[in-house]
Amino acid sequence: MKNTNNINTNNNTKLILLHPYILKQGNSNRLWLLAFLSFFTVAFLLTLIYTRDSSSTSSSSAAAAAVVPTTPAQQQQPLPATVINTLLHYASRSNDTYKMSYAELKPIADVLRKCSPPCNLLVFGLTHETLLWKALNHNGRTVFIDENRYYAAYYEQQHPEIDAYDVQYTTKTSEIKDLIKTARDQVKNECRPVQNLLFSDCKLGLNDLPNHVYEVDWDVIMVDGPRGDWADAPGRIQPIFTAGVLARSKKGGNGKTHIFVHDFRKGLERKCGDEFLCKENLVEASDLLGHYVVERMDESSFQFCRNKTSTTSS
Incomplete structure (x- = not known):
């Protein structure tokens, strides 16, 4: 144990x-x-x-x-002539019914080519040539204005490089005589040729564009919209008047603005051009394209044209 x-x-x-x-x-x-x-x-x-x-x-x-570092001189190099000619060639050969011909495109391309970059281009109308204008104004600033807000948004979505805005036109082609008379009656007040349209109540001026549009010194303005084929269509009196005021109110640059009006053979476009862009400024004209060169004016000026002629009765 x-x-x-x-x-x-x-x-x-x-x-x-x-x-x-x-x-x-x-x-x-x-x-x-x-x-x-x-x-x-x-x-x-x-x-x-x-x-x-x-x-x-x-x-x-x-x-x-x-x-790759680029110098300012390299950034401002214009497109080579061969590239410009190729763009014009293919743009004019499109099957689009409303396309411009080569004869119409060439004068505009020549002005853009000679415009020292950066060149400021304002275009009324989103058309077949929209991408062409953007390409030809290489290294420059290009802004498009269109009456169709949905199309402008769609175009920007499809082409993010495009800077497009919509605007509401308030005129009718059937009112052309009354509108011109109103502008003449108010030429020393609301519809004067030198002013900031952003603060204007002139019926012919566009005052609802983005603010920066009124601050830019535009070198080239293209009027290719809106449509004016019927009595209630807005016509192009507002963009033509606006282009004339923007050119005369220019603060910087060389003091001159090239203004192109498309569909020039139509009565309304030519009549408004003679009234607000003036015959003495018409440097080239064809059935479809009018080319004006409008100079800057003094703020005390109250007459659009030096040689004032009546277009209301024509």
Whole structure:
């Protein structure tokens, strides 16, 4: 019995001695595991940060290498003549019913080519030639105005490089005589030839364009809209009048503005052109295109044309 007790005692003693050791060994393993995980986590984070910085540096270096520095002179280089002729060739050969012919496109392209970049071009009407005007006015500023707000938004969506705005015309072609008479009666007030149309109440002037349109010194203005084929159509009296005022109110540049009026053979376009752009400023004309060069005027001027002639009775 004693031996058995001794054995049991010895066994109990061994258990008492081994139990704390086992616990200590388990805690040590946990500490090593925790240390290993911490080291691995820190190493992973450092690697991630280093990789990210290296990628950013590589991307920046690649982007910097891809961008070729250009001088102001290079940025203002006009399109080569061969490119211009190619654009005119394909634009005039389109099957679009309302396209301009080569004979109509060429005078406008010549003026844009000679216009020192950056050239400011304002176009009334989104037409078949819209992308052509944007391309020909390379490195210049080109703004389009159209009466159809949905088409203007659609065109900008399809061609993000196009800067287009919509405008609400308030005239009718059937009112042409009354509108010209109103402008003559108010030529020293609301409808004077030199003014900021943004603050004008003249019925013929467009005063709801974006503000910056009135601040730009336009070198070339193209009137190719809106439509005027029926009595209730808005016609082009408002853009023609507006073009005349913008040209005469010009603050900078060379003091001259080239104004092109398309569909010139129609009575309304030519009549309004003679009234507000003036015959003495007509430098070139064909059945479909009128080309005026209108000079800046003094603010005290209250007459559109030097040689005033009656168009109301014609």
